[in-house]
Amino acid sequence: MVTTSRSLSRRSVLLGGGVLLGALTGCGVPAAHVPAAERAAADLSRREKRLTWANWPLYIDTDEERPSRRPTLEAFERRTGISVEYVEEINDNDEFFGKISPALMNRQPTDRDLIVISDWMCARFVRLGWVQEMDRSRQPNVTKYLDPLLRSPAFDPGRKFTVPWQSGITGIAYNRRRVGREIRSVSDLWAPDLKGRVTLLSGVDEAFALLMQGNGIDITRWTADDFHTVCDQVEKQVAKGQIRRFTGNDYIKDLSSGDVLACQAYSGDVIQLQADDPDIEFVVPEEGAELWSESLMIPNLARHKANAELLIDHYYDPEVAAELAAWVNYVCPVPAAQDVLASSDDEETAALAEDPLIFPDAAMRERLAIARDIEPGERQEFARRWNKIVGL
Incomplete structure (x- = not known):
């Protein structure tokens, strides 16, 4: 192989x-x-x-x-x-x-x-x-x-x-040994013991769906209100210092080093990380994840x-x-x-x-969904708001 x-x-x-x-x-x-x-x-x-x-x-x-x-x-x-x-x-x-x-x-x-x-x-x-x-x-x-x-x-x-x-799947990756417990939900990212050691993806197209699923939203038919609700929540977490930073694929380095304990992540990356560190887990949250x-x-x-x-x-x-x-x-x-x-x-x-993470089992498949994409008439407004939060 x-x-x-x-x-x-x-x-x-x-x-x-x-x-x-x-x-x-x-x-x-x-x-x-x-x-x-x-x-x-x-x-x-x-x-x-x-x-x-x-x-x-x-x-x-x-x-x-x-x-x-x-x-x-x-x-x-x-x-x-x-x-x-x-x-x-x-x-x-x-x-x-x-x-x-x-x-x-x-x-x-x-x-x-x-x-x-x-x-x-x-x-x-x-x-x-x-x-x-x-x-x-x-x-x-x-x-x-x-x-x-x-x-x-x-x-x-x-x-x-x-x-x-x-x-692939956008879900949550975390270090089970360092966190000391299971992470099962998007809301677990906001736990007090993870303050300052959480990252989210910086690209609006990559980040929004999983966060909406944490709110119980059907991402195949989300609305502008759903998007702005997520932005409101993320702004609050930034203000509290919960989110260390927003990343591209460089979250891999942060998770490997231990600077970050939990993060938004791609399934394909985690397979590679697990080869070096079996304590790293990938989670499809209970509320679902984006396929x-x-x-x-x-x-x-x-x-x-x-x-x-x-x-x-x-x-x-x-x-x-x-x-x-x-x-x-x-x-x-x-x-x-x-x-x-x-x-x-x-x-x-x-x-x-x-x-x-290569062949999702039946239980995991039930929690996966393809998000509707951001449409042309929404993109400028949504990108402007998200990029301001991220600091782009």
């Missing part, structure tokens, strides 16, 4: 780009929207057996002895004869948006056939009409094996434009759409999904991969099948 840590900026902080996005996806630039009839280019897939795929660093399996090799990707190339140019160029959702949005806005090709970005950013691409609907007749594995929990987010009902690459994805999309005017659709389906073969899950350690969007890992002759690999 090979594992690696998540890219430090993969679900990165929403800075000023949030305001830009709010203006662009709202009424400020109506010409940015591309109607369905103008999204497709002539597909050269049959003649040109290739495609270009943009992804995040450290987000695919590699060969332990030869890191430049990617076994699951090479298997696709051998099976189909399609050559894949795999580019690790996405380090931040907003940064990548800025990189390719001029082309998409102006009805020009991006020179990429497949991209992977966080679902909250995917929502903007879908609303703007910047991505193409996929042909599920070329994707029988996606149709059959995609996790039911991920099949119909509010921003893309039925997943017509997006397919999850990997998924999120980073998803594959085919941008407008991609010249190898059919090839990209075949590649996506390749990764929904349970055997392939299992191989990838064993390496990246995120929540696998293909539940059928669990049985593949469980049957492995390698003891350590087989044990991954029982890890609820």
Whole structure:
């Protein structure tokens, strides 16, 4: 088994780009929207057996002895004869948006056939009409094996434009030995003995859902009042000195050192931390936690759409999904991969099948939900208020 840590900026902080996005996806630039009839280019897939795929660093399996090799990707190339140019160029959702949005806005090709970005950013691409609907007749594995929990987010009902690459959970991480008791609820973060040793995520898109769930809110249909209630609560905790700081993925360092005892965290990070410190726990609170994805999309005017659709389906073969899950350690969007890992002759690999942070068990699944994203008309107001609290 090979594992690696998540890219430090993969679900990165929403800075000023949030305001830009709010203006662009709202009424400020109506010409940015591309109607369905103008999204497709002539597909050269049959003649040109290739495609270009943009992804995040450290987000695919590699060969332990030869890191430049990617076994699951090479298997696709051998099976189909399609050559894949795999580019690790996405380090931040907003940064990548800025990189390719001029082309998409102006009805020009991006020179990429497949991209992977966080679902909250995917929502903007879908609303703007910047991505193409996929042909599920070329994707029988996606149709059959995609996790039911991920099949119909509010921003893309039925997943017509997006397919999850990997998924994860935003919950609570804490050091059980140092805290000396269990943490089970969002409200436990506000306990007096944790004063000054709690962190929250700084990005508004990353932070708000879990905090709302702590208030008993259904995050699939939250309201502006729910958002402002959370902000009021967080402001009070900041004033009391309960919250040490707001972080990106650097909470990992704080939790490992003991400077922080409990924090908002991503499930994939905690799997890596537990390898070095088994006292670190990840909790899906009693009130629930947010299930999120980073998803594959085919941008407008991609010249190898059919090839990209075949590649996506390749990764929904349970055997392939299992191989990838064993390496990246995120929540696998293909539940059928669990049985593949469980049957492995390698003891350590087989044990991954029982890890609820890769394959959530039934009890955990009941407490997971995909939050509706912040809509264009809300973003500027919400980002301004949240960023003022965070100090951005």
